[in-house]
Amino acid sequence: xxxxxxxxxxxxxxxxxxxxxxxxxxxxxxxxxxxxxxxxxxxxxxxxxxxxxxxxxxxxxxxxxxxxxxxxxxxxxxxxxxxxxxxxxxxxxxxxxxxxxxxxxxxxxxxxxxxxxxxxxxxxxxxxxxxxxxxxxxxxxxxxxxxxxxxxxxxxxxxxxxxxxxxxxxxxxxxxxxxxxxxxxxxxxxxxxxxxxxxxxxxxxxxxxxxxxxxxxxxxxxxxxxxxxxxxxxxxxxxxxxxxxxxxxxxxxxxxxxxxx
Amino acid sequence: xxxxxxxxxxxxxxxxxxxxxxxxxxxxxxxxxxxxxxxxxxxxxxxxxxxxxxxxxxxxxxxxxxxxxxxxxxxxxxxxxxxxxxxxxxxxxxxxxxxxxxxxxxxxxxxxxxxxxxxxxxxxxxxxxxxxxxxxxxxxxxxxxxxxxxxxxxxxxxxxxxxxxxxxxxxxxxxxxxxxxxxxxxxxxxxxxxxxxxxxxxxxxxxxxxxxxxxxxxxxxxxxxxxxxxxxxxxxxxxxxxxxxxxxx
Numbered sequence: 001x002x003x004x005x006x007x008x009x010x011x012x013x014x015x016x017x018x019x020x021x022x023x024x025x026x027x028x029x030x031x032x033x034x035x036x037x038x039x040x041x042x043x044x045x046x047x048x049x050x051x052x053x054x055x056x057x058x059x060x061x062x063x064x065x066x067x068x069x070x071x072x073x074x075x076x077x078x079x080x081x082x083x084x085x086x087x088x089x090x091x092x093x094x095x096x097x098x099x100x101x102x103x104x105x106x107x108x109x110x111x112x113x114x115x116x117x118x119x120x121x122x123x124x125x126x127x128x129x130x131x132x133x134x135x136x137x138x139x140x141x142x143x144x145x146x147x148x149x150x151x152x153x154x155x156x157x158x159x160x161x162x163x164x165x166x167x168x169x170x171x172x173x174x175x176x177x178x179x180x181x182x183x184x185x186x187x188x189x190x191x192x193x194x195x196x197x198x199x200x201x202x203x204x205x206x207x208x209x210x211x212x213x214x215x216x217x218x219x220x221x222x223x224x225x226x227x228x229x230x231x232x233x234x235x236x237x238x239x240x241x242x243x244x245x246x247x248x249x250x251x252x253x254x255x256x257x258x259x260x261x
Numbered sequence: 262x263x264x265x266x267x268x269x270x271x272x273x274x275x276x277x278x279x280x281x282x283x284x285x286x287x288x289x290x291x292x293x294x295x296x297x298x299x300x301x302x303x304x305x306x307x308x309x310x311x312x313x314x315x316x317x318x319x320x321x322x323x324x325x326x327x328x329x330x331x332x333x334x335x336x337x338x339x340x341x342x343x344x345x346x347x348x349x350x351x352x353x354x355x356x357x358x359x360x361x362x363x364x365x366x367x368x369x370x371x372x373x374x375x376x377x378x379x380x381x382x383x384x385x386x387x388x389x390x391x392x393x394x395x396x397x398x399x400x401x402x403x404x405x406x407x408x409x410x411x412x413x414x415x416x417x418x419x420x421x422x423x424x425x426x427x428x429x430x431x432x433x434x435x436x437x438x439x440x441x442x443x444x445x446x447x448x449x450x451x452x453x454x455x456x457x458x459x460x461x462x463x464x465x466x467x468x469x470x471x472x473x474x475x476x477x478x479x480x481x482x483x484x485x486x487x488x489x490x491x492x493x494x495x496x497x498x499x500x501x502x503x504x505x506x507x508x509x510x
Binding site for chain 2: 097122254
């Protein structure tokens with residue numbers, strides 16, 4: 001009996017020791033931030049004194065946790081941009097980019113320090129797919145497939161206008177923003193014309209996002225607004241289709257004109 | 262990229278240690294333009310159709326104008342010529358600036374940067390990777406397209422409405438042939454941001470929610486690019502021809 005107890009105790013100690021060895025030191029938040037900072041600086045050839053805004057995005061970390069169906073905390077996610085406010089001894093400098101939005105998203109795995117450049121780089125979509133593989137995702141429900149698509153849209157690795165339009169009112173508002181100009185009066189009349197033509201066509205069309213089992217995974221569909229058409233200030237509603245495989249991998253995103261009902 | 266407007270060129274150089282900050286290098290590189298050979302032999306340039314008589318002679322215009330880009334300090338327009346942000350088509354950029362300064366329809370945008378006292382905001386022109394600003398588009402029939410960014414201007418404005426000196430970045434993919442047009446567009450942004458920094462910052466904020474081509478700032482730059490771009494491109498070719506001729510003599 002005494003021997004047995006001794007054996008169990010030594011086994012427990014061994015287990016604890018192995019556990020402590022196996023639990024590699026986690027990367028600190030500041031080290032992860034530095035990693036993200038370095039990756040973007042090297043892409044942009046920025047020197048250390050040049051401005052780069054780095055912000056941790058905890059909401060996106062939560063979205064990633066939903067994709068993985070795991071607790072949050074394994075990954076740090078940072079949004080980086082050369083636009084923002086720089087405070088220095090001379091005052092506050094506002095950096096803006098007139099001709100485009102230049103933003104980057106970096107994910108850092110705190111366990112092994114691996115990083116994924118999921119926005120702002122030419123191979124960002126591939127990096128996003130790689131991240132999903134590392135998560136070991138197994139998509140077993142429509143909710144999870146939609147969570148993957150939601151994460152994909154939030155990251156937007158290819159910088160597309162693909163915000164979901166969930167109702168005819170959403171469509172109207174999105175087109176109104178598209179038609180907006182300064183002064184507003186000009187855009188307003190163009191928008192009225194657009195709405196007259198388009199509004200009635202899709203008044204009875206369902207806009208809700210759907211996810212259905214398809215080809216071993218799920219097909220997620222939602223409505224987006226296209227770029228403005230020739231001679232019009234607003235675009236046309238399109239149905240975006242994206243296949244989410246069982247392992248979370250994303251298929252090709254395609255757009256087809258929305259059928260009116 | 263942030264530059265503090267209160268530093269003199271010398272201080273910048275000492276602090277950054279970067280050779281391009283030493284605009285004197287630039288000045289010496291441009292020595293051939295300001296050399297007696299160049300200035301003593303003014304020749305007609307392709308602005309004969311323009312109203313300003315001075316514009317009929319590019320070299321006279323640039324060299325005799327106190328607001329020349331090649332002032333004594335030579336640090337009003339920085340061309341990044343070394344390091345990873347070095348200009349890919351440096352000579353075309355220089356020629357484009359010369360053409361923009363000489364053309365009375367565009368000179369106002371850049372003239373305000375040159376000939377100023379040390380410590381006033383300067384313009385920086387560099388190359389860079391702007392691919393992150395590219396966007397994928399869908400036409401109303403679902404056809405995919407891509408919109409690429411060829412140039413960008415960071416007006417570098419402080420919150421109290423002062424200009425820290427804008428930075429023009431030309432995308433690495435922009436070709437030499439495209440450069441004069443891109444610079445014409447960016448020169449409008451840079452010039453407007455310098456003329457009234459506070460207003461420019463206000464407009465940028467107000468227009469941020471608009472589609473890119475709907476922004477008045479963009480529309481103005483596009484209009485100037487469309488109207489003056491071909492003339493600037495033509496002038497750039499002639500300046501280059503002239504430069505090579507001068508070099509061979």
